[in-house]
Amino acid sequence: MTIYEPTQEALRGELLQRLAKLSAPSSAKGSVPHGVDSGVNVFGYCVNARERFARSRLPHPAVVVVLSGTKEVWRGDVAQRFPRGVPFAIPAGLEIDLVNIPDPQSGRYESICITVDAPLRQSLRASLNGLPDGPSIPGSFGIALSADLVEAYGHAASALAAPEAATAEAVARHRIVEILLLLSGTHVGRMFVAVDRAEQLEAIVYADPSYAWRVEEVAGMLGMGASTLRRHLKQAGTSFRQVCLSARMATAGSLLSAPGYSVTQAAQAAGYASRSHFARQVRAAHGVAPGRLRSVA
Known part of the structure; x- marks a missing residue:
């Protein structure tokens, strides 16, 4: 029996479909909150012109998916470029330049970002019984998609898009933690459970x-x-x-x-x-x- 394995391109298309319900109105600009709970911050970001944030440093690790346009992450004179539908992670503390490039057809850049604070990272680490394995692709913040990861993103987006439900926020947090646990098995997983200074240093060097x-x-x-x-x-x-x-x-x-x-x-x-x-x-x-x-x- 042949088992169908979707390509990364197909998975990216499905991920974008699942996250479309979190797209902000075309008039929205800047940060758009999608849900804030203990340990987790989920927000969208929209802009209609190319912009560069020099010497940025995130206080917490983040995982980002571009919905429209392209994101460039620069460290020194080396850039990583992430088109729409490609998840990527940024470790805490790493000084970088971020460039948001709108889509040439729509003239819009938009992304969805999840950040994770230290107490939640400690909880994730406890769930994993320690640190995840080291990287398989050094120097890259990009994350390969899997069907499970796309499904987890879809569940989280559905919960975040239904704020009227009394349990929506708790369900959304559960779904986001599911995303983070799936990411823990990737080469960027270590940055999400780094808590003390030695582990933060290790995550930066791994990057x-x-x-x-x-x-x-x-x-x-x-x-x-x-x-x-x-x-x-x-x-x-x-x-x-x-x-x-x-x-x-x-x-x-x-x-x-x-x-x-x-x-x-x-x-x-x-x-x-x-x-x-x-x-x-x-x-x-x-x-x-x-x-x-x-x-x-």
Whole structure:
């Protein structure tokens, strides 16, 4: 029996259909609240002209779906571009530039955003019995759609679009938590359960493990000085170097265990220009040489 597996394009189309009920009136501009509950903030954002928010830093992680137009997320001179129907996540504390580009035909940009505060992230972590696995696609905030994720979005949109029901807000929160639990199994899931400073640092490094992160830079992103961040990390029994190394080795192990990545590509993705240095670190972290880890996979 052949089981039909919808393509990402088909899933994006279905997701946009499910979220259409949350589209704001054409006259709406700026932030449009769709529901606020303990730990969860859901809102739409609409604009009719291209705009750029420089050096933005989110206090809580967010997952976004563009309904019309395109979103660009810039860190330095590197951009990730997200068209309509492609979910993506942004970690808390990461300093980025955001560009909203209206659709050339309608002249409108619109998106739906979910943000998650620290207590809810702790609750999600407890549900998962710890941290999710490391990333499978480093450096990307994009999220691959599944039928279950589209269904969860559809349920949440239906609840948020029916505010007259007495239980709508509680049901909507339940449906949104369902979305977050499904996302926890993706490569961006770690940013949604990062609570303490060590985990927030880890989520930032996971977002771009090839980048040469500096403690002063990350501390600034998290709104503190370098010495304060070092103190938090020491209290957590780790250090800046150890967290960065752990994230990079998890990235390396994930890529070397997956088809389609060479040792050189894995080294570059994990931030290593020297293949011999990369090999030493992989052997120390995983117990085997990179080529051996790849052949075992």
